[in-house]
Ligand SMILES: Nc1ncnc2c1ncn2[C@@H]1O[C@H](COP(=O)(O)OP(=O)(O)OP(=O)(O)O)[C@@H](O)[C@H]1O
């Protein structure tokens with residue numbers, strides 16, 4: 264099996280008067296594990312259904328392997344879709360489920376069954392072939408759906424939040440398994456999720472989507488470390504926020520005037536003096552100041568509480584109704600009283616100043 | 626039983642059980658048993674006894690005729706001849722009456738004789754009609770399925786909710802009209818001088834005798850029982866997760882394979898129920914064939930049963946005929962359940 268590349272050229276779709284996906288350009292490389300991340304209702308499934316052929320774009324063109332897919336139905340495209348609900352066939356055995364696509368392609372019974380066995384082995388279900396789907400656990404059903412989709416040797420596997428029905432443990436286990444399968448087969452994966460942790464752990468690249476618009480397409484590192492909009496910054500990972508106006512711009516960053524005073528950070532989008540902006544700092548890049556040691560930026564806050572995660576700890580602070588958090592390793596942890604005055608701070612390289620915009624609500 | 630008590634309380638569940646019991650015994654088991662009993666006996670009248678009763682019948686007839694003669698004589702003018710005539714006739718009547726008395730005294734009341742004889746009495750022509758009726762009911766069932774499955778599937782899975790409601794409405798509206806009126810409407814359409822032949826005439830075709838060929842019964846029956854096929858199928862198809870259809874298509878299944886492998890297996894219980902209902906209703910239909918054949922085409926078996934009961938006044942043979950039809954229907958139900966591989970439980974769902 265070899266993956267194919269996918270390209271969306273000015274693809275948009277409207278349902279009646281409602282534009283579910285605004286004109287979008289997107290290139291996904293062959294053999295890539297690509298995720299589309301966004302909140303519920305932002306149009307992720309809609310994009311996937313346009314790629315698989317169940318929906319026709321109102322404008323634009325979907326290309327797979329360089330070929331336009333206009334007028335080609337889902338049964339003729341080199342894609343396989345794994346549904347949000349899995350859509351296994353309950354009246355067939357697991358083996359029949361996996362062999363279904365091959366049967367439809369007219370493969371004889373013998374080779375079909377061998378191929379199904381091979382795929383069941385790939386997803387570690389080699390001895391479960393004679394069961395029916397409802398006799399399997401959630402994770403096993405999940406793997407049957409993957410085996411069934413891979414059976415038709417698709418160049419592109421489309422996965423619509425396939426892990427959302429599983430419990431946390433299983434979900435984490437399946438993440439690495441999916442990643443493994445993707446490496447072994449070399450098929451292009453387009454993975455849809457609204458879980459940023461899932462997208463970050465599995466993907467090569469991520470597209471962050473909001474209300475029918477793709478906000479940012481980047482590698483996982485860049486999406487996390489260099490978000491390009493306020494939405495991405497708040498949707499992917501947690502962030503501390505300081506709202507204000509840009510006071511000063513220099514070659515290595517900018518100074519923003521907030522109610523906590525002047526704060527310094529990087530200015531990746533080259534915002535100009537006077538524009539409304541927000542400075543974002545990741546909790547793990549914030550520190551609690553002790554004694555005379557001062558960062559570039561310091562803020563006086565009141566201690567609220569802490570969440571112990573074992574190796575890590577989250578400290579929560581309050582000031583003027585704003586919440587701040589600091590993520591630390593559980594080493595030499597100082598204890599604080601509720602309401603105790605503290606100073607938190609961050610290095611100016613750790614602060615990202617981005618234009619004000621819509622935020623992801625937690 | 627316990628769950629019944631839990632949901633309705635002891636008094637109400639007792640009432641429910643008693644009512645259901647009364648209904649099952651009084652309306653289903655009782656009449657069936659009476660019918661079966663009737664079908665198993667006959668009254669043998671033969672030899673002298675038969676002669677005797679025919680003689681009695683004849684004498685009664687003669688007495689009646691003589692009664693007319695008296696009235697005639699009385700209408701004549703008063704004369705000795707008239708008095709004499711009346712006297713002779715009266716004497717004659719009295720003589721006959723006394724003979725009747727004598728004969729009636731020796732008349733033997735026939736006894737019930739239990740046997741399967743009534744079941745063996747069906748002649749070749751009636752048996753042929755029985756087979757033909759069963760065959761025709763099977764054909765109606767198959768045609769109704771072919772017509773209804775696409776409708777049910779469209780309403781359940783293809784049409785937008787608005788359109789689906791509209792189609793359902795169009796299907797249901799005619800059923801608010803009395804069944805007889807609906808069948809009469811078909812009669813007017815399919816009659817030799819009916820609307821259908823009028824249209825054919827306009828198009829330059831020769832008229833077709835829809836009624837004479839028996840096609841009329843078919844068409845009217847499919848129309849009369851279409852809902853009983855559509856609804857059970859619709860109900861089961863509706864519960865099919867649409868993404869299964871899409872998944873099958875995504876894996877390259879052509880439309881007919883999607884139906885064969887996904888939709889029909891899922892809808893089996895509904896199809897079985899629809900087929901059983903349509904078959905039972907059409908095999909047991911009396912009004913539709915009665916109106917649509919009207920002696921032009923061969924009768925339906927139910928019409929033969931009617932004739933046995935109410936024209937030959939032979940309730941025993943009539944019961945045997947009716948019970949034969951019941952047995953045929955039960956056999957058909959089990960065949961359908963075998964064929965579709967569904968159990969009573971699936972159907973109950
Ligand atoms: N067939 C349709 N007709 C009308 N509107 C639709 C249709 N399909 C989707 N939409 C709308 O398009 C928007 C995007 O839907 P979509 O299913 O792509 O969301 P999603 O990102 O997959 O969300 P989720 O994470 O909840 O699955 C929604 O507002 C939805 O109401």
Ligand SMILES: [Mg+2]
Pocket residue numbers: 307308309347423
């Ligand atoms: Mg979705």
